Amino acid sequence: MDEPRNELQDLGEFGLIDRLTEHISLVQPSTIKGVGDDAAVIASDDDTVKLLTTDLLIENIHFDLMYVPLKHLGYKAAAVNLSDIYAMNGIPQQITVSIALSNRFSLEAVEELYTGIRLACKRYDVDLVGGDTSSSQTGLFLSVTTLGEAKKGEVVYRDGAKENDLIFVSGDLGSAYIGLLLLEREKQVFRANPNMQPDFEGVDYLLERQLKPEPRKDIIEMFRELDIKPTSMIDISDGLASELHHICSQSKKGCAIYEDKLPVDPLTYQQSAAFAIDPTTAAMNGGEDYELLFTVKQSDYEKLKDRLEITPIGYITDAASGLQLISKKGVTYPIKAQGWNHLKNEG
Amino acid sequence: MDEPRNELQDLGEFGLIDRLTEHISLVQPSTIKGVGDDAAVIASDDDTVKLLTTDLLIENIHFDLMYVPLKHLGYKAAAVNLSDIYAMNGIPQQITVSIALSNRFSLEAVEELYTGIRLACKRYDVDLVGGDTSSSQTGLFLSVTTLGEAKKGEVVYRDGAKENDLIFVSGDLGSAYIGLLLLEREKQVFRANPNMQPDFEGVDYLLERQLKPEPRKDIIEMFRELDIKPTSMIDISDGLASELHHICSQSKKGCAIYEDKLPVDPLTYQQSAAFAIDPTTAAMNGGEDYELLFTVKQSDYEKLKDRLEITPIGYITDAASGLQLISKKGVTYPIKAQGWNHLKNEG
Structure with missing residues (x-):
């Protein structure tokens, strides 16, 4: 009865999924x-x-x-x-x-x-x-x-990224997370004083990104229109860093991401400061963006370079190079996956 | 703030589903x-x-x-x-x-x-x-x-039953429900005295019917083997009575079911008595049988009559006749749907 047990929070969601799916055999x-x-x-x-x-x-x-x-x-x-x-x-x-x-x-x-x-x-x-x-x-x-x-x-899988492929994201990143922080802040204010009205002036965009995300059907239509098939793709639900890890580990590759290329809305910048949060952290680890992260061959760059709805943020490297973020000052940092992990205590 | 509200428990699960799906339009x-x-x-x-x-x-x-x-x-x-x-x-x-x-x-x-x-x-x-x-x-x-x-x-739908079609069920009915009652009884005994061992001797079949139901793949294979396509079909999750209502309302028909034809396992009979429950009630309203209820043309009877895994229990009538249960004594009763309703207070 008192045997040692393995706690779910030590394993995390991805660890649990790995454990539960390792014995699966497909017969159909x-x-x-x-x-x-x-x-x-x-x-x-x-x-x-x-x-x-x-x-x-x-x-x-x-x-x-x-x-x-x-x-x-x-x-x-x-x-x-x-x-x-x-x-x-x-x-x-x-x-x-x-x-x-x-x-x-x-x-x-x-x-x-x-x-x-x-x-x-x-x-x-x-x-x-x-x-x-x-x-x-x-x-x-x-x-x-x-x-x-x-x-x-x-069909585009996570595992098809090749070395030197370009990495793009749609829309902007981090805004849904800042929207969440705004909502949480007003909840605390309301709890302290139920007569207070929420202070959401000028931040509609951030709230909408959190409360009413739009999946990027238009990006799929753009691929059809331009006759492009990405080499790999994933949607950004747990944050860019976590999704880059999925793409790179499944493709057995690394990546280099440029901080100054990350698409961050001016309002996200502005409101990040109010929470003393680095906008890059919001973009890399915020989550719930529901944007698309995809890789394409270099030869597709010409077709994509003028499209305002997407941004090139870096390129795929060999696996040995790992996942790297090149900061605005030119310093290289490893990218850690800090997914939105409901099962881990660290949250 | 104090507007009258409609309570879910007044509506029940089927009522709720009807309300939520009444405005659905299909475009694909x-x-x-x-x-x-x-x-x-x-x-x-x-x-x-x-x-x-x-x-x-x-x-x-x-x-x-x-x-x-x-x-x-x-x-x-x-x-x-x-x-x-x-x-x-x-x-x-x-x-x-x-x-x-x-x-x-x-x-x-x-x-x-x-x-x-x-x-x-x-x-x-x-x-x-x-x-x-x-x-x-x-x-x-x-x-x-x-x-x-x-x-x-x-593909067999719920709405294809025709007048005079024969009604069959697979397996036996009511055993999963009696299995549930046995488990609930032992839970109460255990609560009263945690040192008591559960008394499950000889009732394995009933417990297994509740704890480990087997879907009737074999019946589908039988249809292929005999080259039979039922006119309507449904699985019995909420009890025979409830499923007969689905078949009859969607097919716009009625039915006549013979109590003495209902397939009830001897163990279900025996253990029903211990709970002072009519085995027919267990068969009609117990639920969780996961047997198949289906209707076939009369001309298919010859092919099916010697199959031990299925039992003919009645036939389809016109809608005006309603849903009728003919008792062992020859008395006719209307069949009421008493589905397993999680949303209604009456349980």
């Missing part, structure tokens, strides 16, 4: 790719594959209903799951949403949540085709699964 | 069937469709870890989800499992759970291809999604 001929990328890849017809991905969203772990409106929560739950399909260079088509909730929620509250889900479905042309509902003893639990499609030859 | 050409059956049906190639289904399993709502071993829980979580694919006359191929759990679980406990999941995958030739992990503040949450396949013309 239709399974092209199982665990280990943004989505599983399943054979469909001669030209097409299906993509399957699933996410959990749990109250007080992934969201705080003190400042997350239910409609936004529904929208975000769908949006972040769709993002995983785009990260495979695919198009999401069907979604299922399961919810467990306690009786403290009214029907009207659940309908708000579903209004948000339906808005996201409508915006991204996705059909809500199923789900499950249950009560829970405490809290709200959401489980979202998306089925997507891609041409067989167009 | 690949969506053949969305919400409303055991699985969604998605176009794949010219001959084949994909089937998609998802289930939640929540601690102290769907299972009690005081008497459910984690390995069994993992097995059951997968098994009940696969059952939904068989209920469409399809073959499950891929599964994703998401878990949220608190730090009271050790790594060894989670590995036990996954051992059960992998066992079910192996037994039913299904690949575990993904999932998500998270911490939770309390309790264990499982979300399982299965992707299956069927020939386009072989």
Whole structure:
């Protein structure tokens, strides 16, 4: 009874996933790719594959209903799951949403949540085709699964980056994290004095990045338009540093990232200062950006260089060089993965 | 702030699902069937469709870890989800499992759970291809999604039953429910006196039906072997009565069920008496049987009549006749759906 036990928090989420999936053997001929990328890849017809991905969203772990409106929560739950399909260079088509909730929620509250889900479905042309509902003893639990499609030859994995490939990100980084800090700060102010009104003047963009992220369907459409297939791709949910580690470890490569190239919105810069946070830290480790990180051959640079929606931030190196951040002053630092780890105490 | 609100428990699970899905419009050409059956049906190639289904399993709502071993829980979580694919006359191929759990679980406990999941995958030739992990503040949450396949013309829906079709069920009914009552009884005994050993002699079958249900892949194989396509089908998760209501309402028909035809195991009879429960009630409303309920044309009777794994229990009537149970004494009673309703207070 008193045998030593291994604690989940010592292992972390990625460690746990590695342990649980190490004995998996695949027997179905239709399974092209199982665990280990943004989505599983399943054979469909001669030209097409299906993509399957699933996410959990749990109250007080992934969201705080003190400042997350239910409609936004529904929208975000769908949006972040769709993002995983785009990260495979695919198009999401069907979604299922399961919810467990306690009786403290009214029907009207659940309908708000579903209004948000339906808005996201409508915006991204996705059909809500199923789900499950249950009560829970405490809290709200959401489980979202998306089925997507891609041409067989167009699927982009995490493991295809080659030496000297260019590394791009879409949009800007760190803003969703600063948005979260703003919401958390106002929550503390409100707790101290419930009569205080939140002070959100001029920071709408940061709040929206946190509360209502938009998956980058437009980037996938850009690839089609320019006839480009990235060599590797992943969406940025746990922070750029963590996703670079996934790309590099699966591709067995290293990378060099230039701090001065990181796309950080001026508002993120400005508000970072208020929290005494280095904007680069917000960009590298903030998480929840739901932007796309991808690598392309150097020969694709000409096609991409004038596109405002993406930014080149560095290049792929050999594995021995490791993952490096070259600072604005020209100093090189190793990039540490500090993913958004719910299972580790260090948070 | 004090506006009247609609309580979820007044609506019940099916009422809630109806409300949440009434505004859904489908835009993807690949969506053949969305919400409303055991699985969604998605176009794949010219001959084949994909089937998609998802289930939640929540601690102290769907299972009690005081008497459910984690390995069994993992097995059951997968098994009940696969059952939904068989209920469409399809073959499950891929599964994703998401878990949220608190730090009271050790790594060894989670590995036990996954051992059960992998066992079910192996037994039913299904690949575990993904999932998500998270911490939770309390309790264990499982979300399982299965992707299956069927020939386009072989998919069986709930809405295809025709008047005079014969109604069959596989296996026996009510045993999983009596198994649950036995486990609950021993839990109370243990609580009163933790030194008491559980008294499970001779009731293994009932416990196994509750703890380790097997989805009826063999019935789907039987249909192939005999070249039979049922006119409608559903799996029995909420109890025969509830599933008959689904078949009849979606097919716009009624039914006549003969009490003396209901397949009830002798052990279920015997142990029902100990709980002062009518075995017919256990069979009609117990739930968690994970047997298949299906209807066939009368002309298929010859092919099916000698199959021991299935039992004819009645026939489909016109809608105006309603759903009727003809008792052993020849008295006719209306069949009420008393599904396993987690959201209603009445339980």
